[in-house]
Amino acid sequence: MMDFDTILDTAANRLIGGEPLPSILADDPANAESLGPLLSVAASLDGALPVQLPAPNQFQADRDAFLAQVQFLQQQPVPVPLPVRLKEWIVGIFPGLFSNRTYSGKEHPRMSSLLIKAMLVFGLVLGTTGGTAVMAANSLPDSPLFPLKLSMEQARLMVAGDPAEQAQLRLEMAQVRAQEMTQLALQGDVPDEAVQTRLQQQLNLALQLAAGLDNGQMLGVLTQARAMVQAQTQQMTQAQAQVGEPAQSALQQATRAMQQFGRDVETGLADPLAFRNRFGFGRPADAPEPLSPEPQQKQQVGPPEEAPAAGPGPNEDPTGPKCPAGDCEPVRTRQQSSQGDELPAGAQNQHQYGQDAEKPANPDCPGGDCEPVGDANKYGQGDTTGGPHGDQDCTSDCEPAGDENKYGQDDDNSGGPHGDQDCTSDCEPVGDENKYGQDDDTGGPNGDSAEEPAQQQNKEQEQSTQQAEPAPQPQPEPQPAPDNSGSSDSGGSSNSGGSSDSGGGGGGKK
Amino acid sequence: MSNDLEQARLRRANAFDRAALAAIYDEYQQPIYRYVYRNVGEVEIARDLTAEVFHRFLQAIQREQGPTRHLRAWLYRAAHNSVIDHFRRQKHRQHLPLNEELVNTRDDPVTLAEGRLSAAAVRAALQELTDDQRQVIILKFIEGLSNAEAANVLDKPIGAIKSLQHRALAALQRHLAVPQQEMW
Numbered sequence: 001m002m003d004f005d006t007i008l009d010t011a012a013n014r015l016i017g018g019e020p021l022p023s024i025l026a027d028d029p030a031n032a033e034s035l036g037p038l039l040s041v042a043a044s045l046d047g048a049l050p051v052q053l054p055a056p057n058q059f060q061a062d063r064d065a066f067l068a069q070v071q072f073l074q075q076q077p078v079p080v081p082l083p084v085r086l087k088e089w090i091v092g093i094f095p096g097l098f099s100n101r102t103y104s105g106k107e108h109p110r111m112s113s114l115l116i117k118a119m120l121v122f123g124l125v126l127g128t129t130g131g132t133a134v135m136a137a138n139s140l141p142d143s144p145l146f147p148l149k150l151s152m153e154q155a156r157l158m159v160a161g162d163p164a165e166q167a168q169l170r171l172e173m174a175q176v177r178a179q180e181m182t183q184l185a186l187q188g189d190v191p192d193e194a195v196q197t198r199l200q201q202q203l204n205l206a207l208q209l210a211a212g213l214d215n216g217q218m219l220g221v222l223t224q225a226r227a228m229v230q231a232q233t234q235q236m237t238q239a240q241a242q243v244g245e246p247a248q249s250a251l252q253q254a255t256r257a258m259q260q261f262g263r264d265v266e267t268g269l270a271d272p273l274a275f276r277n278r279f280g281f282g283r284p285a286d287a288p289e290p291l292s293p294e295p296q297q298k299q300q301v302g303p304p305e306e307a308p309a310a311g312p313g314p315n316e317d318p319t320g321p322k323c324p325a326g327d328c329e330p331v332r333t334r335q336q337s338s339q340g341d342e343l344p345a346g347a348q349n350q351h352q353y354g355q356d357a358e359k360p361a362n363p364d365c366p367g368g369d370c371e372p373v374g375d376a377n378k379y380g381q382g383d384t385t386g387g388p389h390g391d392q393d394c395t396s397d398c399e400p401a402g403d404e405n406k407y408g409q410d411d412d413n414s415g416g417p418h419g420d421q422d423c424t425s426d427c428e429p430v431g432d433e434n435k436y437g438q439d440d441d442t443g444g445p446n447g448d449s450a451e452e453p454a455q456q457q458n459k460e461q462e463q464s465t466q467q468a469e470p471a472p473q474p475q476p477e478p479q480p481a482p483d484n485s486g487s488s489d490s491g492g493s494s495n496s497g498g499s500s501d502s503g504g505g506g507g508g509k510k
Numbered sequence: 511m512s513n514d515l516e517q518a519r520l521r522r523a524n525a526f527d528r529a530a531l532a533a534i535y536d537e538y539q540q541p542i543y544r545y546v547y548r549n550v551g552e553v554e555i556a557r558d559l560t561a562e563v564f565h566r567f568l569q570a571i572q573r574e575q576g577p578t579r580h581l582r583a584w585l586y587r588a589a590h591n592s593v594i595d596h597f598r599r600q601k602h603r604q605h606l607p608l609n610e611e612l613v614n615t616r617d618d619p620v621t622l623a624e625g626r627l628s629a630a631a632v633r634a635a636l637q638e639l640t641d642d643q644r645q646v647i648i649l650k651f652i653e654g655l656s657n658a659e660a661a662n663v664l665d666k667p668i669g670a671i672k673s674l675q676h677r678a679l680a681a682l683q684r685h686l687a688v689p690q691q692e693m694w
Contacts, residue, residue, distance in 0.1 A: 005672040009657065012675065016651065038679040041686060045651045048632035051544045054553050059539070062557060066535050066564050067528065073572050074526045084573075 004034065011035050012042055083117060090120075140180055140187075141195050164217040167209035171225055174202035174261075178232040181254050182239045185247035196254055203261045207268075211280035215272060222268045222275075229262035517579060524576050535564060538582065542589050545653050549593045559592045566592075583662035586655065590645065590663055635685035643678035646671055 002010075011024050021039055025032040053059075136145040136152065153173055160166050177199040181191045210221040236255045240248050268275035522530035542563055547556035566588050570576040577584035636644050642664060649660040650671075661668045 005669070005676045008676050008679070009672045012650070012679075016654065037683050038676075041679050041682045042651055044686070045632060045647065045682075048629050049548050049636075049648075049652055050629065051547045052553055053540075053543070054557055058557065062561055063532075063535060063539070065561065066568075067532060069565060069568055070526065070528055070531050073568055074528075076572070 004031070007031055008035060008038060011039055015039055015042055140184055141191070142184065142189060163209055164213055164221065167206055167213065167221045168224065170202050170206035170209055171221065171228055174199060174206055175228050175232060177202055178236065178254060178258065181251065182235050185239055185243045185251050190246040191250045196250065196257070199254055200257055203257065207261070207264055207279045210268065211276045218272060219269065222265050225265045226262065226269070229258055229265060233258050233262065516581060520578055520581055524571050524578065526571065534581065538585050541653060542585055545586060545589050545648065546593060548648055548652060550596060555596065559589065559596055562592050563588045580659070580662055583659040586649065586653070586659070587663040631686060635682050638685050639678055639681055643674050643681065646674040647678045647682070650675065
C-alpha cells in the first residue's frame with residue numbers, strides 16, 4: 001500500500017502534466033478528500049509567480065559575455081590543482097584506491113572525498129612527525145636533528161617523576177652520549193668539548209640522583225651504572241685503536257671520565273654512606289649526621305674581626321709545610337671527605353667528614369720523626385688558621401699534640417704562643433688527655449710555654465728552626481706579633497683547647 | 511533532447527567546444543534566470559546570479575570537474591547555491607517583491623476559486639515555508655523539474671522530496687486558507 005506522500009506525488013505529477021484536477025480526484029475517491037485541498041494549492045501556483053524578464057538586448061549582452069568567457073578560458077592554461085595532482089600521483093601508485101568515475105554529479109565534492117583527503121593529510125602529518133622523531137633519536141651531535149633529540153630526552157625526564165627513574169634515565173643518557181662520541185670518532189669526526197661536557201654532566205647528575213635514593217634503589221642504580229661503565233669503557237677503548245689522533249685524545253678523555261665514574265660507583269657500592277655524603281644533594285633521612293663538635297659552635301663566639309683569614313701563622317712558612325727530611329706525612333693526606341680528587345693516591349685515613357683544605361699542616365716538623373698530629377681527628381675543624389701552632393717547633397722526638405683529640409676545637413682561640421711550641425727535645429706536651437676541646441677565649445700563652453710575649457716566642461721559634469736546620473737558611477721576614485685571639489685550630493694550646501690535626505699544642509703523648 | 515544527444519553535447523562542452531557551450535547557454539539561460547528571479551525578485555540581481563551560474567559551469571569544465579550528465583540538475587544546483595550565497599552576502603533574507611498580477615483563471619469552479627489567489631498571497635505563503643520546502647515547490651511546480659532532478663539539486667533522496675512536497679503543500683494550504691476565506 002502506498003503511503004500518502006507517494007499518492008500525493010503521483011497526483012501532483014498528473015496535475016503538472018496537464019490533467020484537470022477533477023479527473024485526478026475522481027480516479028482516487030478514497031483519497032480525494034485529502035488530495036483536493038493540496039492539489040488545489042498546487043494548481044494555484046502555476047503562474048502565481050510571474051517573472052520580469054530583462055530586455056532582449058540585455059539577454060544578448062549576457063550571452064556575449066558568456067561566449068567571451070569561453071574564449072578567454074580556452075586560451076588559459078589549465079591549472080591542475082595540487083589535490084588533483086596528488087590524487088593522480090596516488091592513483092598511479094595504487095590504481096585501485098580511487099574509483100575511475102570522474103563525474104561528480106554535483107557541483108560540490110562529496111563528503112567521502114573530503115574525508116579521504118583529510119585522512120591523507122592527517123596520515124602525512126603523523127608520518128612526518130613520527131619519521132622526524134625516529135630520525136632525531138638516531139642522530140649524532142653533528143646532525144641538525146640533534147637538538148630535537150636532546151629536547152625529547154628532556155621531555156622524558158620531565159615525564160619521569162620518580163627519582164629512581166630519573167637516575168636510570170640519566171644513566172641511559174650518559175650511555176647514549178658515550179655511544180655518540182664513539183660513533184663520531186669512528187666516522188672520522190672529533191667529538192668537541194660540548195659532547196664531552198654533556199657526557200660528564202649526565203654522569204654527575206646520575207651520581208647525584210643515585211645518592212638521593214634509598215639504599216635498595218641506589219644499589220640497583222649503581223649496579224646498572226657499573227655494567228654501563230664496563231660496556232662503554234670497553235667500546236671506547238676498542239674505538240681508540242681504530243681512530244686517529246685528535247679523536248683518540250677525545251676518546252681517552254671520555255674513557256677517563258667514565259673510569260672515574262666507575263670508581264665513584266664502586267665507592268657507592270662499597271660504602272653507601274660515604275657515597276651519599278659526597279654526591280647527595282641533601283642528606284637522606286637515614287644518613288648519619290656528622291657530629292657537631294663543640295668547637296664548631298664556639299667558632300662563632302669570637303669576634304669576626306679578630307679571627308684572621310685562613311693562612312699561615314706568623315711563624316709559618318706560607319709556601320707550605322716545612323718538612324725537610326721528607327718523612328713526615330702531611331696532614332692533608334688524612335682527609336678523605338670534602339676534598340675528593342685532590343687527595344693523593346693512597347691517602348686513606350680515618351678522617352671522614354672533611355676539614356679545611358687550605359690549612360698547612362704540621363709545617364715545621366723538620367726532623368721527620370715526629371708523628372703527625374690529628375691522626376684520630378675525624379670531624380674536622382674550622383679553617384681560620386693563623387698564629388703559631390702546636391708542635392710547630394718540634395724538632396726531634398716529641399710527639400705532636402692532639403693525637404687523641406677527636407672532636408676538634410675552636411678556631412679563634414689562642415693567638416699567642418702555644419703549648420709544645422718550644423718543645424725541642426723530650427718535653428712532654430700538655431693536654432694529652434684532652435679529647436673534647438676546650439674553651440677558645442683564651443688567647444694567652446698556653447701549654448708549656450710561659451706567659452711570654454709573642455715577640456719572644458718568635459725568637460725562640462726561630463732558634464728552634466735553626467737547630468733543626470743546620471744549613472743557614474734565610475731568615476723569614478719578621479712577622480707581626482700574633483694577636484691573642486687570632487689563632488685558630490692551627491694554633492691551639494693545651495689549656496686553651498684541644499689541638500687540631502694540623503698541629504695543636506695540646507694533647508701530645510709520648 | 512534525447513539522452514544520447516545531451517551526452518554528446520556535454521562531451522563537446524567539456525572539451526570547450528564553443529558551439530556546444532553556446533547551445534547549452536541558449537537552452538538553460540532563461541529557465542535559470544526565472545528560477546533565480548523567483549528567489550531574489552530583482553532583475554539585475556537575477557542577471558548577475560545567472561551569469562555567475564554559467565561562469566561556475568565554465569570553471570568546472572576547465573578544472574575537468576564539469577557535469578557529464580544531468581546537466582539541468584547541475585545548473586539548477588549551481589543556481590541554488592548562488593542564491594544561497596547571495597542571501598548570505600546580504601546578511602538578511604530579502605522578501606520577494608510583491609506582484610499584484612492575478613493568476614490565470616480557468617473554467618472550472620475550483621480553478622476559478624484558485625484564480626482569486628493573488629500573487630502576493632502566494633509569495634507571502636511561500637515565505638512561511640522552510641527553505642527546502644520552498645525549493646521543492648519552486649523546482650517542481652514552477653520550474654517543472656522531476657523528483658529525481660529536484661533530489662539532485664537539493665542533494666536529498668527522492669523520498670525526502672516527496673515528504674517535503676507533502677508538508678509544503680499542507681503549509682501553503684494553511685497559510686492561504688485565511689485569505690481565501692476573507693476573499694470569499
